[in-house]
Amino acid sequence: MKLENEKILNMYENMLTIRRFEEKAQELFAAGDIPGFVHLYIGEEAVATGACANLNEDDYITSTHRGHGHIVSKGGDLKLMMAELYGKKTGYCKGKGGSMHIADATKGILGANGIVGAGHNIAAGAGLSIKYRKTDQVCVCFFGDGSTNQSTFHEALNLASIWKLPVVFVCENNGYGISLSQKFHQAIKDISDRAVSYNIPGVTVDGNDVFAVYEAVGEAVNRARKQQGPTLVECKTYRHRGHFEGDPVNYRSKEELQEWMEKDPIQRMEKYLLENDVASEDKLKEISDNINSEIEEAVKFAKESPFPDVEASVEDVYSDIVEEVK
Amino acid sequence: MRKMTYAEGIREGMRIRMQEDDSVIIFGEDVGQFGGCFGVTAGMFEEFSGERVKDTPISEGVIIGSAVGAAATGLKPIAELMFVDFATVGMDQLVNQAAKMRYMFGGKIGLPMVVRLPGGAGTRAAAQHSQSLESWLTHVPGLKLVYPSNAEDAAGLMLSAIDDDNPVIYFEHKVLYAMEGEVPDKIEPIPFGKAKVKREGSDVTILTYAKQVYDSLEAAKQLEAEGIDVEVIDLRSLYPLDKEAIEKSIKKTNKVVLVSEEVKRGGYIGEIAAMISEDFFYELDAPIVRVGTLNVPIPFSPVLEDYVVPRVEDIVNAVKKLV
Numbered sequence: 001m002k003l004e005n006e007k008i009l010n011m012y013e014n015m016l017t018i019r020r021f022e023e024k025a026q027e028l029f030a031a032g033d034i035p036g037f038v039h040l041y042i043g044e045e046a047v048a049t050g051a052c053a054n055l056n057e058d059d060y061i062t063s064t065h066r067g068h069g070h071i072v073s074k075g076g077d078l079k080l081m082m083a084e085l086y087g088k089k090t091g092y093c094k095g096k097g098g099s100m101h102i103a104d105a106t107k108g109i110l111g112a113n114g115i116v117g118a119g120h121n122i123a124a125g126a127g128l129s130i131k132y133r134k135t136d137q138v139c140v141c142f143f144g145d146g147s148t149n150q151s152t153f154h155e156a157l158n159l160a161s162i163w164k165l166p167v168v169f170v171c172e173n174n175g176y177g178i179s180l181s182q183k184f185h186q187a188i189k190d191i192s193d194r195a196v197s198y199n200i201p202g203v204t205v206d207g208n209d210v211f212a213v214y215e216a217v218g219e220a221v222n223r224a225r226k227q228q229g230p231t232l233v234e235c236k237t238y239r240h241r242g243h244f245e246g247d248p249v250n251y252r253s254k255e256e257l258q259e260w261m262e263k264d265p266i267q268r269m270e271k272y273l274l275e276n277d278v279a280s281e282d283k284l285k286e287i288s289d290n291i292n293s294e295i296e297e298a299v300k301f302a303k304e305s306p307f308p309d310v311e312a313s314v315e316d317v318y319s320d321i322v323e324e325v326k
Numbered sequence: 327m328r329k330m331t332y333a334e335g336i337r338e339g340m341r342i343r344m345q346e347d348d349s350v351i352i353f354g355e356d357v358g359q360f361g362g363c364f365g366v367t368a369g370m371f372e373e374f375s376g377e378r379v380k381d382t383p384i385s386e387g388v389i390i391g392s393a394v395g396a397a398a399t400g401l402k403p404i405a406e407l408m409f410v411d412f413a414t415v416g417m418d419q420l421v422n423q424a425a426k427m428r429y430m431f432g433g434k435i436g437l438p439m440v441v442r443l444p445g446g447a448g449t450r451a452a453a454q455h456s457q458s459l460e461s462w463l464t465h466v467p468g469l470k471l472v473y474p475s476n477a478e479d480a481a482g483l484m485l486s487a488i489d490d491d492n493p494v495i496y497f498e499h500k501v502l503y504a505m506e507g508e509v510p511d512k513i514e515p516i517p518f519g520k521a522k523v524k525r526e527g528s529d530v531t532i533l534t535y536a537k538q539v540y541d542s543l544e545a546a547k548q549l550e551a552e553g554i555d556v557e558v559i560d561l562r563s564l565y566p567l568d569k570e571a572i573e574k575s576i577k578k579t580n581k582v583v584l585v586s587e588e589v590k591r592g593g594y595i596g597e598i599a600a601m602i603s604e605d606f607f608y609e610l611d612a613p614i615v616r617v618g619t620l621n622v623p624i625p626f627s628p629v630l631e632d633y634v635v636p637r638v639e640d641i642v643n644a645v646k647k648l649v
Contacts, residue, residue, distance in 0.1 A: 060399060093432035101430035110398055111431060115422050121388045122423065125395020125403075132351060132377065133400060152418075155388035162383070316433030317467050319491040321566060 003211070005278050011053050011210050012269050012279075013287050015045040018069040019266055020295050021078060025068070025085060025099075028299070029245045034085050036098050041069035043208075043240035046265035047172050048073040050213025051140055051233075054221045060108040060126045060139040062119030065100045066172075066239075067112030070142050075107045082298040088305040095308045096316065110139075116177075117150030119143055120169070124156040127165030127230070138166045138224040140217070146177025148191050157230065161198035166224035168217060171234045172207060178243045179251040192234040200230050207235025208265040238263075327510055333366045333503040335477030336442075336496075339484025340367075340404060342513060344374055347402065350488055353380040354389055354406030354442070363408040364444060364503050386412045390419035390441060394427065394493075397439035402488055409455050410445035410497065413462075424493040425468030436491040440484075446499040446537055446587055447635045453623035456631070458587040461594040463495050464564050470518055471564040473497040475539040477507035479562055482516030489515060497564075499536040499587075519566035523575070527557035530645050531575040533598060534585040535561040538636060542585050545641035554649055564594060572598070573606060580611040581648045585641055590618030612648045617641055 022040045029038045041048070044066075052061065052073035063070040071081060076092075084091030085099050092102045103111035110126060113119050123141030130137045147153060148171060160167045171192075177185045188194070195202025201223070205212040213235050220231035238260035242249040273279040279287075314323040330338065344350045352367060352374075358381040361368035371379045382389050386407055393405040407413055413420060420441065428435055447456040463469055470492055474480040480498075487494040524539060525546050532542045539560045546556035557575050561568065576582055582602060584595035599614045620634040 062395075091432070093430060093434070096432050097430040103427075103431040103435065105398070105431070105435050110395065111427065111435075113423075115418055118391070118418060118423055121391020121419060122395035122398070124388055125392030125397070126399045127395075128353075128392055129396040129399040129401045132396075139395075152387055152391065155383075155385040156391070158383060159385065159388050159392065163380075316429050318470070319428070319433075319436060323467070 007053070008273070008278050009287070011049050011214070012273060013291065014049045014073055015210065015266050015269060016288060017078070017291050017294070018045045018048065018072045020291050021068060021072060021081070024295050024299060026241070026245060035087060038085070038099050038245045039066040039243065040239070040241045040245065041066050043260065043264065044172055044174060044237045045069055046210035047170065047207045047213055047235045047237055048142065050210040051142070051170050051217040053214050054218045055138070055140065058108055059137050060110055062110045062123045062126070062139065062141045063112040064119060064142055064144060065112065065114055065116070066144070067100070067102060071102050071104070071109055071112065074109050076102065076104055076109060078294060078298040079301040082302040083305050086302040086305070087307065088302055089308040089312070090301070090305040094312060094316070117143065117147035117152040120147070120152040120156035123167050124159050124165060127160055127167040128163065130166050131163065136225045138168060138221050140168045140170055142170050142172060144177070145171060145173040145175065145182050145191060146185065148194065149177070149185060157198045157200070157232065160230040161200050164227060164229035166227070167230045168220040168224055169230060169232045170217060171232065173234050173236050174239045176243070176252070181251070190234060192232055195232040200232060202232040202234070204234040204236065207237030208263050208268065210265060210269060327508045329506050330477040330509040331503065332474070332477050332480050332505050332507065333364060335474070335480030335507070335509060336366050336484055336498060337368070337370065338509070338513060339481040339488070341370065341373070343485060343488045344378065349400060350402045350404065351378045351380065352404045352406065353382050355382055355384055355408050357381060357406050362406065364500060366503070367406070386415035387419055390416035391423060393439045393441065394419060394423045394437065397437045398427070398435055402438045404440045404442060404488065406442040408444065410443040410459050411454050411457050413443055413459065420463065420469070421466050425466045428492065429468060437493050438488070438491050440487045440494045440496050442496045442498060444498045444500050446501055447619070447624045447631055448501040448537070450626065450628055450631065452626040456624035458619070460497060460564055460586070461588055461592055461597070464594045464597065469493050469495050470566065471495040471497065472518060472562060473499070473536045473564055474562060475502065475536050475560050476505070478509045479516060479522070481509060481513045483562065485513065485515035486518055490518070497536065501537050516562070518563045519568050521562055521568035521571040522560045523557065523571070524560050525556065525558040527555040527579065529555040529579055530581040530583060530648055531557045531559065531579045532583045532585055532641070532645070533559050533561060533572060533595070535564065536587065538585045538587055541636060541638050542641055544638045545645065548638070548642055549645055554645060556645060567598070569601070572602065576602065576606050576609050580609055582610070583615045583617060583641065583644045583648065585617045585636055587635055588618055589621050590616055591621045593618050615644045615647055617644045
């Protein structure tokens with residue numbers, strides 16, 4: 001596949017933005033600045049990046065508890081994301097959602113989700129809506145290997161296949177459902193095998209190779225736009241961090257982590273860019289510096305933003321009812 | 327005015343909005359050519375096409391979950407489950423997704439969706455097809471809940487349910503489907519949160535809804551013969567709840583009986599009783615009395631089923647405790 005250098009660099013920039021955002025979140029969480037749970041996407045950046053590089057602004061995505069990478073890739077605003085992680089009034093959800101519930105309907109982001117597997121059904125619904133409205137939009141549904149054992153996986157893929165819904169199911173197989181290795185949570189190696197039972201195409205790609213993801217999801221997106229129905233794309237990848245920050249990660253070996261660190265998607269991309277003269281060392285440094293300052297600005301915005309007024313807690317439950325305050 | 331059954335009232339509400347608004351669609355199990363498990367959508371497949379009245383696989387999770395996704399992306403879906411009992415299978419989609427999305431996303435998303443949930447005992451369908459589970463969902467902030475008792479309310483509340491930008495749980499009582507009632511020639515939306523006084527009285531207030539409206543009216547009739555004047559209020563809307571109507575009646579009668587077909591333990595009428603005792607305790611001349619189903623699964627045998635649910639005589643006895 002021949003891609004324009006600009007497109008390649010945009011993908012690189014997106015991956016690095018996710019990485020830096022997550023590293024910063026990791027640091028701020030450890031420092032006690034960010035409350036709650038944080039699930040980091042470090043190591044999986046090529047999946048969201050390659051998939052979303054095929055999408056238009058009016059296409060939809062559904063995300064997961066590990067959602068920051070998807071939100072960034074679909075055009076999410078770093079300042080609003082960071083402010084939400086801080087629980088600030090200026091955050092995406094006015095501080096009511098936090099890391100696991102960031103959404104931006106104006107960009108087709110139908111929400112990160114704290115329930116494993118909940119996005120499948122919502123994506124099917126978005127697909128139904130697209131098909132009914134007869135637009136050429138698509139919905140990309142991101143989910144992990146763990147969620148493919150939930151009933152929602154089966155229900156949504158079945159519905160999408162019988163109704164030929166424009167949904168691309170992108171499985172981020174990072175090898176673990178929380179602490180449980182894939183070999184203990186399902187009897188198959190390739191999750192794409194499950195496509196057979198829905199009579200839809202299923203492919204497995206190297207999820208740490210952004211070009212492979214881009215191409216496979218691109219093909220699936222084209223099928224969806226041409227009303228040829230859903231596709232299951234499995235991207236094999238790995239999370240460098242635990243399931244959540246604070247996870248003791250006592251369920252996998254150092255050797256295994258080391259092996260995957262060597263397949264780090266960002267280092268791989270940098271090597272590609274330099275070896276193929278897509279960018280110089282200077283250019284990479286420039287990109288990196290720009291991202292760093294963008295992240296710093298986002299953190300500054302978040303830190304300086306006010307917390308919500310406590311009375312705001314009773315708003316937004318309904319469009320037209322404000323509940324009683326204390 | 328014209329005559330219509332309760333089922334026809336529900337259907338008429340849906341038809342009116344579907345004729346006016348292309349974004350309204352229906353889906354659920356056997357809602358298409360079959361016409362719905364209880365015939366509520368009969369004829370709609372022919373009138374609106376299979377594109378707008380869609381049969382789904384037997385997958386309650388994705389019926390509700392895809393309604394969430396469709397509502398978030400420009401449609402106004404009406405999802406039908408055959409029985410409220412099956413809501414258990416789609417509970418995540420109702421409780422964690424539909425009810426919470428607007429709030430979690432800071433109010434920045436609308437979810438104009440209706441979930442139709444037929445409930446209630448009396449059809450000899452035993453424990454998994456006869457429950458009343460209102461309290462499971464009234465407990466969840468983010469949902470609005472209505473439970474009509476007659477054809478006119480069924481139609482009017484359906485219009486309001488479809489027009490609402492929030493997820494609306496629309497309960498239906500299976501025993502009422504064939505019951506006829508008067509419906510105005512021009513059906514208007516009935517606003518949520520408005521109870522209806524079905525019978526005025528001065529001695530005791532009965533707060534109830536759905537099928538128990540009729541049992542309560544029958545009880546009131548019997549009590550009238552004994553010189554006891556009962557006021558019967560049909561709540562119609564469980565949330566928002568018409569607190570004003572409740573207050574007004576209690577201030578008049580100073581005595582309250584709550585009647586519901588939910589099992590008594592943990593039922594929604596317990597919440598209403600608590601609200602009354604917190605806010606109107608000094609208006610009361612007697613303890614609040616609840617009449618609910620016995621704390622058992624609904625049994626199959628007709629003699630058992632008819633015994634465990636609230637009967638007219640149970641309501642009569644409850645009122646008599648207070649006067």
